[in-house]
Amino acid sequence: MDSTAETSAIVPIFDGHNDTLLHLAFSKEKSDVAMFGKSDGSGHIDLPKARKGGFAGGFFAMFPPPVTEMNIDKEMQGASYDLPLPPLLPLEKAQASTIAMLSAMLRLERAFPVDLAICRSATEIRAAMATDRIAALLHIEGAEAIDADFANLDVLHAAGLRSIGLVWSRSNIFAHGVPFRFPGSPDTGPGLTDAGRALVNECNSRGIMIDLSHLNEQGFWDVAGLTTAPLVATHSNVHALCQSTRNLTDKQLDAIRESRGVVGLNFATCFLRPDGAMRADTDLDVMVRHLDYLVERLGEDGVAFGSDFDGAVIPSDIGSAAGLPRLIERMRSAGYSEPLLRKIGHENWLSLLERTQGQA
Numbered sequence: 001m002d003s004t005a006e007t008s009a010i011v012p013i014f015d016g017h018n019d020t021l022l023h024l025a026f027s028k029e030k031s032d033v034a035m036f037g038k039s040d041g042s043g044h045i046d047l048p049k050a051r052k053g054g055f056a057g058g059f060f061a062m063f064p065p066p067v068t069e070m071n072i073d074k075e076m077q078g079a080s081y082d083l084p085l086p087p088l089l090p091l092e093k094a095q096a097s098t099i100a101m102l103s104a105m106l107r108l109e110r111a112f113p114v115d116l117a118i119c120r121s122a123t124e125i126r127a128a129m130a131t132d133r134i135a136a137l138l139h140i141e142g143a144e145a146i147d148a149d150f151a152n153l154d155v156l157h158a159a160g161l162r163s164i165g166l167v168w169s170r171s172n173i174f175a176h177g178v179p180f181r182f183p184g185s186p187d188t189g190p191g192l193t194d195a196g197r198a199l200v201n202e203c204n205s206r207g208i209m210i211d212l213s214h215l216n217e218q219g220f221w222d223v224a225g226l227t228t229a230p231l232v233a234t235h236s237n238v239h240a241l242c243q244s245t246r247n248l249t250d251k252q253l254d255a256i257r258e259s260r261g262v263v264g265l266n267f268a269t270c271f272l273r274p275d276g277a278m279r280a281d282t283d284l285d286v287m288v289r290h291l292d293y294l295v296e297r298l299g300e301d302g303v304a305f306g307s308d309f310d311g312a313v314i315p316s317d318i319g320s321a322a323g324l325p326r327l328i329e330r331m332r333s334a335g336y337s338e339p340l341l342r343k344i345g346h347e348n349w350l351s352l353l354e355r356t357q358g359q360a
Helices: 003-008 020-026 033-037 047-053 091-111 122-130 151-159 194-206 217-226 250-258 284-298 321-333 338-357
Strands: 013-018 055-062 081-083 116-119 134-141 161-165 180-182 209-211 262-265 303-305
Touching: 013 134, 013 262, 013 303, 013 338, 020 033, 020 055, 020 091, 033 047, 033 091, 047 055, 047 321, 055 091, 055 122, 091 116, 091 134, 091 151, 116 122, 122 134, 122 338, 134 151, 151 161, 151 194, 194 209, 194 217, 209 338, 217 250, 250 262, 250 284, 262 284, 262 338, 284 303, 284 321, 303 338, 321 338
Parallel strands: 013 055, 055 134, 116 134, 134 161, 161 209, 262 303
Antiparallel strands: 081 180
16 A cells, blocks of 8 residues: 555544553653654654554553563463563652653643643543644553552642553552463452542542553452443453453453443554464454454444554554554455544544543
8 A cells, every 4th residue: 555545544543542651751762752753763653653644642641660671572472371460569669650751741742732732621632633733631551650548649630630540460559450361361360459449439520531451350340330430441352352361351341332431452462363472463454353343342432442552562564653544444445434434543532531521
């Protein structure tokens, strides 16, 4: 496909998950926020790649990284794997890294005021997209930076936080996550703690979206029994097609549909491939099979994208945000209509945010 064909096929994409702030704040290759304005070959998202691929914005995650670096990509190979997770991250370390990523986001907005805006609502996202600015919604992946008394939650919410993933796989004071295990079930242990139940209630009262990705199955059902908002998994796939602990069972998908929630398709190849391998040579048809399954199970209003850009190995045919039109074109070839492409591309996330924030 030539570049002209790709450009003509662009659908605006509002994406459910990226780790670009982690990349900007801590990568030795790309630590200067100013580098966001030009493509230097590293990173999945920068301004030129976003413009080329129709990346209109998304949930920008603040993920407190482990103290000891993990190289999980190389370990997710072979017929099976079960990776040990790091221990609980101390509050002060999680707070420091989260503030560093929040600072990176604020500096991005200052450096590129014509090109990017931090948004706090679906209304602000629509306004940013209408003026061709990347719409950035702040998200936490792993709530280790939030204290049990929620004083930090007040501060982060005031700064623009509108979405929280209770865990990033490792356990914390709020909940238990799933290990990186293949093949495996998401039913891996206990669910929410008392503090986690209180955090769900706090999120509901503030209109903060609760992300169920990385949470184990019991935690999923605990949230489902407590929350007044739709159930959401920003970057998870279909367990029936890839038996990773990170993926969602049919029963979980049915509960998400019943709540009028949304699942964002994760581009990480280990959660797409039937063999669970983290390999870039993954055909886009594998992604379409997951999308077909999700649409069948959730309906057309329940499916979106949750790329995991800058946080995982993605199919080489996409490569970066610049390659998003290739996935859209493959979906067109598979029979996806233009209205459905727009729903999956951005409309379903915006509608979900309106329903979530309307609960507050």
